Amino acid sequence: MSSRAEILAKVKQNKPTLVPLPNIDFNDLITYPDLITQFISVVEKIGGAVFLYPTEEDLAKNISLEPNETYNINTLNMSEAEKLSLSKVHSLDLERVHTAYFRGKLGVAENGSIWLDEEAMVNRVLPIICEHLVLVLDKNLIVPTMHHAYQNIDVSKTGYGTFLAGPSKTADIEQSLVIGAHGPRSLKVCLIG
Amino acid sequence: MKVALFVPCYIDQFYPNVGIATYQLLKKLGCDVAFPLNQTCCGQPMANSGFSATTTGCDKNFVENFKGFDYIVAPSGSCVLHIKDHLKDEQNPEEAKKIRNSIYELTEFLVDILKVTNLESTFPHRVGMHISCHGQRGLHLSSMTETMDKPFSKPEQLLMQVKGLQLLTPERPDECCGFGGTFCVFEEAVSVKMGKDRVKEHEANDVEYITAGDVSCLMHLEGILKRQNSRVKTIHIAEILNHTV
Amino acid sequence: MENLKNHATAAEEFIKDEPRTDWHDETLWFVRQKRDLAAHTLPEWEELREWGSQIKNHTLSNLDEYLENFETNAQANGIKIHWAKDAEEHNQIIHKIITDNKFEKIVKSKSMLTEECHLNEFLIQKGIAVVDTDLGERIVQFRNEAPSHIVLPAIHLKKQDVSETFHKHLNTEKGNNDPQYLTEAARQHLRNHFVESELAITGVNFAVAETGGFVVCTNEGNADMGVNTAKIHIACMGMEKIIPKAEHLAVFLRLLTRSATGQPITTYSSHFNKPRPGQEMHIVIVDNGRSRQLGRADFRNSLKCIRCAACFNTCPVYRRSGGHSYHTAVAGPIGSILSPNLDMRANADLPFASTLCGSCSNVCPVKIDIHEQLWKWRQVLVNEGYVTTTKKIGMGGMAMVFAHPRLYRLLGSIGRKTIKWFPFFVNNKLNPWYKQRDMPEAPKESFRDWFKKQQK
Numbered sequence: 001m002s003s004r005a006e007i008l009a010k011v012k013q014n015k016p017t018l019v020p021l022p023n024i025d026f027n028d029l030i031t032y033p034d035l036i037t038q039f040i041s042v043v044e045k046i047g048g049a050v051f052l053y054p055t056e057e058d059l060a061k062n063i064s065l066e067p068n069e070t071y072n073i074n075t076l077n078m079s080e081a082e083k084l085s086l087s088k089v090h091s092l093d094l095e096r097v098h099t100a101y102f103r104g105k106l107g108v109a110e111n112g113s114i115w116l117d118e119e120a121m122v123n124r125v126l127p128i129i130c131e132h133l134v135l136v137l138d139k140n141l142i143v144p145t146m147h148h149a150y151q152n153i154d155v156s157k158t159g160y161g162t163f164l165a166g167p168s169k170t171a172d173i174e175q176s177l178v179i180g181a182h183g184p185r186s187l188k189v190c191l192i193g
Numbered sequence: 194m195k196v197a198l199f200v201p202c203y204i205d206q207f208y209p210n211v212g213i214a215t216y217q218l219l220k221k222l223g224c225d226v227a228f229p230l231n232q233t234c235c236g237q238p239m240a241n242s243g244f245s246a247t248t249t250g251c252d253k254n255f256v257e258n259f260k261g262f263d264y265i266v267a268p269s270g271s272c273v274l275h276i277k278d279h280l281k282d283e284q285n286p287e288e289a290k291k292i293r294n295s296i297y298e299l300t301e302f303l304v305d306i307l308k309v310t311n312l313e314s315t316f317p318h319r320v321g322m323h324i325s326c327h328g329q330r331g332l333h334l335s336s337m338t339e340t341m342d343k344p345f346s347k348p349e350q351l352l353m354q355v356k357g358l359q360l361l362t363p364e365r366p367d368e369c370c371g372f373g374g375t376f377c378v379f380e381e382a383v384s385v386k387m388g389k390d391r392v393k394e395h396e397a398n399d400v401e402y403i404t405a406g407d408v409s410c411l412m413h414l415e416g417i418l419k420r421q422n423s424r425v426k427t428i429h430i431a432e433i434l435n436h437t438v
Numbered sequence: 439m440e441n442l443k444n445h446a447t448a449a450e451e452f453i454k455d456e457p458r459t460d461w462h463d464e465t466l467w468f469v470r471q472k473r474d475l476a477a478h479t480l481p482e483w484e485e486l487r488e489w490g491s492q493i494k495n496h497t498l499s500n501l502d503e504y505l506e507n508f509e510t511n512a513q514a515n516g517i518k519i520h521w522a523k524d525a526e527e528h529n530q531i532i533h534k535i536i537t538d539n540k541f542e543k544i545v546k547s548k549s550m551l552t553e554e555c556h557l558n559e560f561l562i563q564k565g566i567a568v569v570d571t572d573l574g575e576r577i578v579q580f581r582n583e584a585p586s587h588i589v590l591p592a593i594h595l596k597k598q599d600v601s602e603t604f605h606k607h608l609n610t611e612k613g614n615n616d617p618q619y620l621t622e623a624a625r626q627h628l629r630n631h632f633v634e635s636e637l638a639i640t641g642v643n644f645a646v647a648e649t650g651g652f653v654v655c656t657n658e659g660n661a662d663m664g665v666n667t668a669k670i671h672i673a674c675m676g677m678e679k680i681i682p683k684a685e686h687l688a689v690f691l692r693l694l695t696r697s698a699t700g701q702p703i704t705t706y707s708s709h710f711n712k713p714r715p716g717q718e719m720h721i722v723i724v725d726n727g728r729s730r731q732l733g734r735a736d737f738r739n740s741l742k743c744i745r746c747a748a749c750f751n752t753c754p755v756y757r758r759s760g761g762h763s764y765h766t767a768v769a770g771p772i773g774s775i776l777s778p779n780l781d782m783r784a785n786a787d788l789p790f791a792s793t794l795c796g797s798c799s800n801v802c803p804v805k806i807d808i809h810e811q812l813w814k815w816r817q818v819l820v821n822e823g824y825v826t827t828t829k830k831i832g833m834g835g836m837a838m839v840f841a842h843p844r845l846y847r848l849l850g851s852i853g854r855k856t857i858k859w860f861p862f863f864v865n866n867k868l869n870p871w872y873k874q875r876d877m878p879e880a881p882k883e884s885f886r887d888w889f890k891k892q893q894k
């Protein structure tokens with residue numbers, strides 16, 4: 001008998017009587033008086049910085065003023081052809097990326113995370129390997145909790161996606177928090193609207 | 194109200210004053226108190242060590258002694274919890290069940306059954322409360338820091354009624370003292386370290402006494418205090434509640 | 439209990455350095471406090487725990503079907519599924535993938551399952567080196583130690599220790615103990631491994647039957663960095679990691695990090711559904727005793743564990759004895775109820791390494807009755823004969839005395855002075871009680887004697 005068959009047979013034999021799934025009552029979930037204020041306060045608490053822009057044009061203007069000598073990748077308004085070529089770039093060639101810009105699909109007020117899927121990332125390693133990360137998010141896309149998040153997005157729509165919350169961090173040495181473990185050393189969240 | 198007093202074995206043998214205070218207190222509060230003379234032990238020391246299979250005789254003796262009472266009261270959260278969770282008697286299953294449901298830890302009995310709100314006792318001292326785990330997490334005598342309960346405490350509710358008593362809470366209000374039954378000898382190093390850390394927090398509050406609802410915790414803390422020549426003394430909550438000037 | 443170094447002995451050694459023990463205790467207590475604060479931010483916390491518990495109970499009661507669903511959906515996503523009935527098979531599957539591809543540059547993010555299976559040791563014996571990329575795991579790997587905590591692998595070490603280790607292995611400045619500096623050195627060192635990695639091994643926090651995808655949570659970004667570079671991703675998964683639907687992830691992602699570190703969520707909660715173009719993705723589903731544990735009614739719900747380590751941080755024994763004293767991959771209270779299933783003889787001491795205070799069960803995000811299972815394992819271990827003979831005789835003697843009231847009274851009257859018949863009251867220097875504690879003073883009369891006088 002294959003290990004698969006053996007394992008499944010044993011599980012079938014040993015599992016207890018079927019019990020039902022719970023009913024998750026959304027009425028019992030925490031509510032926030034102001035989702036945006038809550039979202040901003042958590043992002044700041046977990047090491048991110050938040051900037052507000054009335055429109056995306058204002059943000060674009062701001063980006064254009066940034067110094068040009070650094071190696072930045074802006075995915076916000078990339079053509080399909082640019083995306084296709086970026087998707088094939090290896091980590092070795094992305095290692096020096098200074099700042100990378102992405103458009104988040106949804107924000108979660110309770111934990112300050114932003115959902116980025118493969119489509120938004122263009123290249124899976126880019127939001128992790130860049131030194132500094134900028135995530136752009138429409139204010140109206142902030143939901144209260146993770147329950148609402150999974151209701152609003154299909155996490156299996158693309159091959160890969162992540163709820164990204166703050167810059168990479170570690171506290172593995174004496175529980176001292178250090179920002180910038182392996183991934184980005186900073187996270188800027190630009191809220192539009 | 195017919196109340197049977199259960200005085201756990203080590204209280205009977207080493208801390209008779211705790212039994213006496215409990216007895217006197219219940220009498221004062223109007224209970225008809227009986228002390229079944231052939232009682233011994235709840236069986237916990239064996240069961241917690243993995244030997245529950247050996248406690249049949251002990252269980253049988255317990256049922257024999259405590260059947261037929263309205264309530265059974267003991268000055269020990271730990272022993273009461275053990276009876277509630279584990280007492281069985283194959284020949285007398287109904288009696289065993291009745292006992293499991295009618296046994297109370299002392300402060301629980303005073304608060305929930307006698308509804309004591311005005312104790313005539315005095316104890317003009319600085320007292321630190323040690324919450325015993327089995328009383329708290331097992332019998333739910335007080336809220337627990339891990340869960341989101343509204344704060345409450347049956348023992349403290351009673352101590353607040355004692356004149357002159359100043360109640361002080363240690364920094365970690367419900368950390369285990371490290372007694373743990375036979376853990377206290379088989380894991381001696383950890384047990385003592387846990388006890389020393391409890392003592393240190395009470396000493397930082399400059400208490401005169403550490404009190405608790407369980408003699409086992411107090412015996413362990415007392416052993417450490419005495420070895421360290423500390424001025425802090427231990428006293429069972431029954432002795433405080435029964436204390437008058 | 440006849441281990442070479444059982445928990446009690448190892449704990450005693452740990453405690454010898456009392457300031458360090460205090461530091462360890464306080465550091466982990468601080469994590470417990472952060473957990474309390476985080477839990478208190480959600481009014482629905484206790485209900486959330488209940489949902490988590492019920493989802494896991496449901497899944498375990500239908501585990502075979504969910505595993506098959508998961509397999510079908512994952513395969514449709516282009517993921518290759520392997521089944522391993524034990525640690526050996528798990529290790530061989532991974533070894534074969536490595537050798538088939540002739541890969542040499544292998545990185546691994548944290549996976550307690552690979553620790554349980556001793557994957558690194560297995561591969562080293564075959565001449566294959568794996569670089570652990572979680573900072574804490576890299577530190578202990580340099581030191582040839584095992585992680586002492588499932589979430590904070592190097593929590594037994596102080597920054598001076600890390601500094602010395604990094605000086606030796608990474609040539610950092612001698613005596614520079616700044617965590618920022620040391621972390622930066624590890625970042626530079628591991629970056630080279632990441633960008634060159636050919637094969638990346640990860641664990642699995644949750645696998646979703648409905649989607650065939652799985653979730654890996656990290657704060658450092660090490661799992662994603664390795665996986666998204668490497669040509670092959672192998673995810674090692676205990677078969678109890680399954681949950682039915684993606685929406686259930688909400689419950690567990692809300693519970694996991696709040697319980698673990700007090701964070702509202704990890705920095706990266708990454709959902710892997712399909713390999714990227716040109717990449718291979720493998721999942722090794724491992725039993726290794728889990729199906730056996732599923733059959734033990736008293737212990738099956740230990741399989742609900744989501745490895746948050748809240749029970750470690752709250753455990754007064756763990757905080758004062760250190761993870762290594764548990765001599766297993768998963769230490770702490772949860773380890774003490776999981777490990778006897780793996781090897782009863784070797785781990786017979788662990789269910790006794792607890793005061794049964796119950797704090798572990800209270801913090802458990804999926805409501806495992808940990809302290810009750812510790813009690814139940816004790817009964818099983820005694821019944822199966824895994825305790826020392828001296829303990830057996832002592833307990834038998836006590837049980838006999840307590841079953842016979844007259845004998846009890848007789849021994850009591852003699853014993854109060856010599857205090858012999860309680861196991862912890864042998865009044866001599868060999869008695870562990872007496873080592874650091876005084877005996878209670880024997881009173882003149884027992885309560886019973888007093889009571890009888892009153893009645894006269």
